[in-house]
Amino acid sequence: MAIELDHLIVPAHDKIASAKLLAELLDVRWSPTGTGPFAPVFVNDGLTIDFDTWPAPIPLTHYCFRVSQQEFDAIRERIAAKGIPYRSSVFGPVDNAVGKWNDGSIVYWNQPDGHQWEILTVSYAR
Template identity: 65%
Template sequence: MAIQLDHLMVPARDKLRSARMLAELLGVPWSETGIGPFAPVYLNDGLTLDFDEWGEPFPLIHFCFRVGVEDFDAILGRLQAADIPYRSAVHGPVDHQVDRSHGGAIVYWNEPDGHQWEMLTQSYARKA
């Protein structure tokens, strides 16, 4: 069997707020309860993000989601409608721009706990 990533734990101050926010932005299902103490966000049939409340300090993590062009546009629209600051560079200032220099489209934003989310239409890490 090929190795597949099944789930990741995401530390949060308020797991329900964080799980709900990400699920609504990405347009995917989530639940207030999961196995154990988690609030799961179901990204697809094979990957779940399990939000869990942790004490301070906790690590800030970068997550990248590859999506299709139509999904990118829809999610970007939800970011804009929610007035969430976004940027075109991983460590750049908020510029409300989309990076198109890698052949696709890329944006970055941070959620309230500081985790960095990236959304792209073409992987620059894997040329496939």
């Protein structure tokens, strides 16, 4: 059997708002309740992101999704439509621009809890 990531627990000040926002941006299903205390986002058939309400401070974490160019364009449009600032570089200023890496597209944004999210079309890890 191939090794697959099944689920992640992501801390949040408001698990329902965080789960709903990510699900809307990615255009995937979510639920305000799940197994245990979590608000799950069903990224695909194999991966669930379980948001959990934690007290402050929330540790900064980084999550990246590799998507097709068509999915990338749609997600970036939803980010912009919600007025979420985004940037083309992981450490750069907000420029509301698409970065280019290895002939692919890349965008970073932060969620209100401080988590850094990324979408890219070509992995730089492989």
